Amino acid sequence: MSRLLDKYGSWAVITGANSGIGQEFAKLLAKEGFNLVLVARRQPLLDELANTLKAEANIEVRPVALDLLEPYAVQTLAKGVADLDVGLVIPCAGVDEMGRFVEKDYASIDKMLDLNVKSPTELTHVFAKKMEGRKHSGIILVSSLFAYQGIPNFAAYAASKSYILILGESLNVELKSKGIDLTVLSPGLTDTPFSQNMAIDFSQLPMIAQKPADVARCGLNSLGKRSSNVSGLLNKFYAWENRLLPRWAPVKLFGFLIDRAIAVYGRRAAKSGAAAKAN
Ligand SMILES: NC(=O)c1ccc[n+]([C@@H]2O[C@H](COP(=O)([O-])OP(=O)(O)OC[C@H]3O[C@@H](n4cnc5c(N)ncnc54)[C@H](OP(=O)(O)O)[C@@H]3O)[C@@H](O)[C@H]2O)c1
Numbered sequence: 001m002s003r004l005l006d007k008y009g010s011w012a013v014i015t016g017a018n019s020g021i022g023q024e025f026a027k028l029l030a031k032e033g034f035n036l037v038l039v040a041r042r043q044p045l046l047d048e049l050a051n052t053l054k055a056e057a058n059i060e061v062r063p064v065a066l067d068l069l070e071p072y073a074v075q076t077l078a079k080g081v082a083d084l085d086v087g088l089v090i091p092c093a094g095v096d097e098m099g100r101f102v103e104k105d106y107a108s109i110d111k112m113l114d115l116n117v118k119s120p121t122e123l124t125h126v127f128a129k130k131m132e133g134r135k136h137s138g139i140i141l142v143s144s145l146f147a148y149q150g151i152p153n154f155a156a157y158a159a160s161k162s163y164i165l166i167l168g169e170s171l172n173v174e175l176k177s178k179g180i181d182l183t184v185l186s187p188g189l190t191d192t193p194f195s196q197n198m199a200i201d202f203s204q205l206p207m208i209a210q211k212p213a214d215v216a217r218c219g220l221n222s223l224g225k226r227s228s229n230v231s232g233l234l235n236k237f238y239a240w241e242n243r244l245l246p247r248w249a250p251v252k253l254f255g256f257l258i259d260r261a262i263a264v265y266g267r268r269a270a271k272s273g274a275a276a277k278a279n
Helices: 003-008 020-032 043-057 073-080 106-131 155-176 212-222 233-244 248-278
Strands: 011-015 035-040 061-065 086-091 137-142 180-186 228-230
Touching: 003 020, 003 086, 003 137, 011 020, 011 106, 020 035, 020 043, 020 086, 020 212, 035 043, 043 061, 061 073, 073 106, 086 106, 106 137, 106 155, 106 180, 137 155, 137 212, 155 180, 155 228, 180 212, 212 228, 228 233, 233 248
Parallel strands: 011 035, 011 086, 035 061, 086 137, 137 180, 180 228
Antiparallel strands: none
């Protein structure tokens, strides 16, 4: 039996399981022998993933099609899994909000805050309470490298991820005595639909995209060992060197680089739009 299954089995709940890092958590945990509750909105994708994992890993999978922005979504999820011995929870679903803060529609910022901040906070609260009776349990919160400094054009998103980092580091200490290991995973740029759909040319930034499977593996390896971990060596360096600089310096630098990367993307999109019209 694997270290993870032995300590945190037998059921794991993963939100944002339909794609990217959440899906990779699901695949890795299936290989470790966990039974899985997979949460996301698109039912057909969830069912497809559930069937694949059941067939490949001989585990039980319960797909839960749920919009975490719906009122009482976390309570609905908790009720739906009340019969299961949940030992590991990974609230991974999250969205970005790129663009100038005052130019954004506030409703979309509000939704992002609900999904990135309120939903993982409530999930952690609800499941940590349930876990109190178990010997060992685990929670992996998903933050971001952007949590480590202000990021112009991602102001509210970066702030939402800072919240998760601080919440997680605090709870890592609070929950230890209850047998709950909590770690915060902070991915840098990761090759998923999340980053692929942003109107920004990431090749203009000094970043190397990681594979979502490597990022998820980093989160699982950190559980029970570290309160937080930044995935990838270069990302670790960025998070570390920030401590040596005045706080404004990396904020200004990233503001400049991101403005440029957005402008390059915009020019390229305009060119290809014009070319498509001409054909
Ligand atoms: N990719 C990166 O570069 C990167 C970097 C740093 C941090 N992160 C963080 O990593 C986490 C996962 O990101 P990812 O890159 O794996 O993103 P992703 O591929 O876009 O996956 C997001 C997942 O969340 C689900 N989801 C979205 N809105 C939802 C809602 N309202 N209710 C329920 N499920 C919802 C989506 O499925 P449905 O659409 O079917 O609901 C999907 O499964 C996020 O918290 C993100 O902030 C990502």
